[in-house]
Amino acid sequence: MSTNKTNKLSWAILLGGFAFLYLPIFILIVYSFNESRLVTVWAGFSTKWYGELFEDEQMMSAVWMSLKIAFLSASAAVALGTLAAIALVRSGAFKGKTLFTGMITAPLVMPEVITGLSLLLLFVTMSQVLGWPEGRGSLTIWIAHTTFNMAYVAVVVSARLRELDRRLEEAAMDLGANKFQVFIYITLPIVAPALLAGWLLAFTLSLDDLVIASFVSGPGSTTLPMVVFSSVRLGVSPKINALATLLVLAVAMAAFIAWWFMRRNELQRQKEIRSAFSQ
Amino acid sequence: MNIAQVFTQTLKQSGKKLVVLLPFSWLLVFFLIPFLIVLQISFSESRIxxxxxxxLTSFVDDVYTISLNLFNYIDLYEYDLYLSGYISSVKIAFTATTLxxxxxxxxxxxxxxLPPHTRNLALMLVILPSWTSFLIRIYAWIGIxxxxxxxxxALMGLGVIEQPLEILHTPIAVYIGIVYAYLPFMVLPIYTNLVKHDSSLLEAAADLGARPIGSFFKITLPLxxxxxxAGSMLxxxxSVGEFVIPELLGGPDTLMIGKLLWSEFFxxxxxxxxxxxAVVMLLLLILPITIFQRYQAKDLEEQANEH
Structure with a gap:
């Protein structure tokens, strides 16, 4: 096989793969502008489903509930997950480290029905024995989301911590910085992109969770995926397409901003390296 | 004693305890203990x-008794529904993982x-769909x-078929759903592995007369x-416990254990x-989870050694 032929084959594979990944999303977006209620028959351009989406009070209050929980659980997960990553990478050996490592990687693959059921039973038992938490609602969803999200954050942040060149921290200490200063001025800026990536990942995972939230939620705490699911179960609805389009737009914008920042940082770094050499 | 040692020493004394204790106790309370409670409640009886x-425990006439009842497990064994549910979940998950x-x-x-510059862009394009809602991406396939x-x-318009094909509500739709939703989790670990390969190995093989196909199967694949x-376990x-995909894309005869657990509960x-x-599902998954963790731990160690 010549290199040219191999190249063509790899491009064909990539194009096919991306078509598979993106066509369904593209179709979803196109039909959100469809006049007809029938999602598969095109009856002319319309934005009426977006209007109906914003008028749907149940949906809108679920959006706020989900955003609130996602924000709070992502923030808590970054705090706990970063501590866990430091414990994994920097603390050397300690009692129960194998158990600790296992508890961090297991949530990544654990089927959601098991996690959901087990947390629900925990909350029920706790409220019987300790009297806390009283009932279930956004607090219990927040605890559940923080728990599986901290595992994702720990994995992302520990990868970055391992890559960190420890000579930078040592150099700062040689120059008289104390432990706290080293952490604030050296370690934190270097791992900051991983913290941001971990936070965003946790935020989207929380926003997306249906199964675990269904188990641990109570009356009055309906999240967005729960509303979407009960609507989708009844069949396709263009309103869901409109919601999907807005979601894709938000993700695309966030991705673009992230890419732009990374690119700017990279260009800045190259400029600094060049000017350092020319001096 | 150099600076690094001093640093770790101080870290060990003051911060270490808290750094380890906080996430450790959180996971202990909200991840590990819940499994023990599931185990405990699986031995109790249902009541209204x-x-x-x-x-399970009672304290009557100064006698402390613990009664474990195995009826829930006997039920699982006696109702064909559950047994075939486990078997078909494993089958479906295995086929979907292979695909x-x-x-x-x-x-x-x-x-x-790809050249390094375009590599990251391509990788981002693979991951990006999973940042939008999982539920909505599965929903997209209903319309298709x-x-x-x-x-x-499309097929009827082109005259390829006269009767519409029945795809939705069959296992094929479930396969499509799982492959679509989980593809990035397969691509990512394999890519991370492939990109680390030393290309001089392939050059050496080519110098010695190996054809590209041969060196792929003898060098790249084993490495x-x-x-x-890692990808297959992810x-x-x-997939074994998947609920949303069989619920939305599968039919009444697409048995999956996640769906059975859901309906048993709700x-x-x-x-x-x-x-x-849940306990039996977990027992079934202990081996794959152990394999996953072992590879994960090995991978982490390799990374640590590189730096």
């Missing part, structure tokens, strides 16, 4: 009350062959696969086994029964 299960590997490996390989959906309309295992384990309101289903 709040909470809907009986206590995912067959599609994901070439994609990972093609990305690893259903009786009067896009595929059937990428750890990526394949797809297989959650429809039948049998909490002890659902707990027993």
């Amino acid at each position: 009350a709040q909470p809907p299960f009986t206590d 995912c590997l067959l599609i994901g490996y070439p994609i990972a390989y093609a990305i690893a062959k 696969l259903k009786q009067n959906g896009l595929i059937n309309n 990428s086994v750890s990526g394949i295992v 797809v297989f384990i959650p 429809n039948a309101r049998n909490w002890p029964g659902a707990s027993a289903v």
Whole structure:
């Protein structure tokens, strides 16, 4: 096989793969502008489903509930997950480290029905024995989301911590910085992109969770995926397409901003390296 | 004693305890202990009350008794529904994982062959869909696969078929859903592995007269086994317990254990029964989870040694 032929084959594979990944999303977006209620028959351009989406009070209050929980659980997960990553990478050996490592990687693959059921039973038992938490609602969803999200954050942040060149921290200490200063001025800026990536990942995972939230939620705490699911179960609805389009737009914008920042940082770094050499 | 040692020493003394203790105790309380409670409740009896299960322990006439009842497990064994549910879940997850590997490996390989600058962009394009809602991406396939959906309309319009194909509500739709949703989790670890390969190995093989196909099977594939295992476990384990995909794309005869657990809990309101289903599912998954963790730990060690 010549290199040219191999190249063509790899491009064909990539194009096919991306078509598979993106066509369904593209179709979803196109039909959100469809006049007809029938999602598969095109009856002319319309934005009426977006209007109906914003008028749907149940949906809108679920959006706020989900955003609130996602924000709070992502923030808590970054705090706990970063501590866990430091414990994994920097603390050397300690009692129960194998158990600790296992508890961090297991949530990544654990089927959601098991996690959901087990947390629900925990909350029920706790409220019987300790009297806390009283009932279930956004607090219990927040605890559940923080728990599986901290595992994702720990994995992302520990990868970055391992890559960190420890000579930078040592150099700062040689120059008289104390432990706290080293952490604030050296370690934190270097791992900051991983913290941001971990936070965003946790935020989207929380926003997306249906199964675990269904188990641990109570009356009055309906999240967005729960509303979407009960609507989708009844069949396709263009309103869901409109919601999907807005979601894709938000993700695309966030991705673009992230890419732009990374690119700017990279260009800045190259400029600094060049000017350092020319001096 | 150098600075680094001093640093770790101070860290050990003051911060270390808190740094380890806080996440450790959180996971202990909210991840590990819940499994023990599931195990405990799987031995209790269902009842109509709040909470809907009986206590295992009782304290009557100064006698402390613990009664374990195995009825929930006997039920699992006696009702064909559950037994065939476990078998078909494993079958479906296995087939879907194989399909995912067959599609994901070439994609990972093609990305690893790209010039470094475009590589990250391609990788981002693979991951990006999973940042939008999982539920909505599965929902997208309903419109594509259903009786009067896009595929059937297109095929009938072209005159390829006269009767619409039945795809939605069959196992095929479930396979498509799992492959679609989990493909990035297969591509990512394989790519991470492939991109680390030393290209001089392939050059040496070519110098010695190996054909590209031969050196792929003799060098690249064996070297990428750890990526394949990690990716396959990331797809297989959650797929076994998958609920949303069989619920939305599968039919009434697409048995999957995640769906059975859900209906046992939410429809039948049998909490002890659902707990027993979960315990057996976990036992089934212990081996794959151990394999995944072993590879994960090995990978982490390799990374640590590189730096």
